[in-house]
Amino acid sequence: MRTSRWRWLRAVVVILGALVLQVSLVADLRVAGALGDLMLVLVVAAAISGGPERGAVWGLAAGIAYDLMLDSPFGLSALTYALIGYAVGLAAVTIGRTSGWWPVLLAALAGLVQAVLYTIIGNLVGVAYNFGDVPAIALVQAAWCALLVLPALRVLWWVHGQPEPDRLEVVLR
Numbered sequence: 001m002r003t004s005r006w007r008w009l010r011a012v013v014v015i016l017g018a019l020v021l022q023v024s025l026v027a028d029l030r031v032a033g034a035l036g037d038l039m040l041v042l043v044v045a046a047a048i049s050g051g052p053e054r055g056a057v058w059g060l061a062a063g064i065a066y067d068l069m070l071d072s073p074f075g076l077s078a079l080t081y082a083l084i085g086y087a088v089g090l091a092a093v094t095i096g097r098t099s100g101w102w103p104v105l106l107a108a109l110a111g112l113v114q115a116v117l118y119t120i121i122g123n124l125v126g127v128a129y130n131f132g133d134v135p136a137i138a139l140v141q142a143a144w145c146a147l148l149v150l151p152a153l154r155v156l157w158w159v160h161g162q163p164e165p166d167r168l169e170v171v172l173r
Helices: 004-024 038-067 076-095 102-124 131-160 167-172
Strands: none
Touching: 004 038, 004 131, 038 076, 038 102, 038 131, 076 102, 102 131
């Protein structure tokens, strides 16, 4: 079993690696004027693989790291990622399956909701984000999340270890 120290180190490596890719590579890949969000993909994968607590923790950590690079109010990404991570984690626990199309559907829905939530909270704290841009941003984020959640799940299994199936699940197979 992996020790907690190595999990933390692997988590930091994954977050920093995704952050570097986000600000260097993905920042230049605009689709319909909107960017994909690798940090959100990581948060969604963490929530699906580990539940609401892991989703919220990864959301807070990834959001703080990303907020350091953005020209937006500090904590805005961290708050929205933590909320999305917790909600996706709750949905994943409720569904009870991390296989099939469920992760892809949850990730796409999370991309849609995060764009709306980020805009709403941003406007509440005084940043005048245009609500007319939200549909394009939401669709691009949903597509990015849906496409990349399965590879991100593999990365999170490398960090935390692959979950072992319950005895009941093994018996029913």
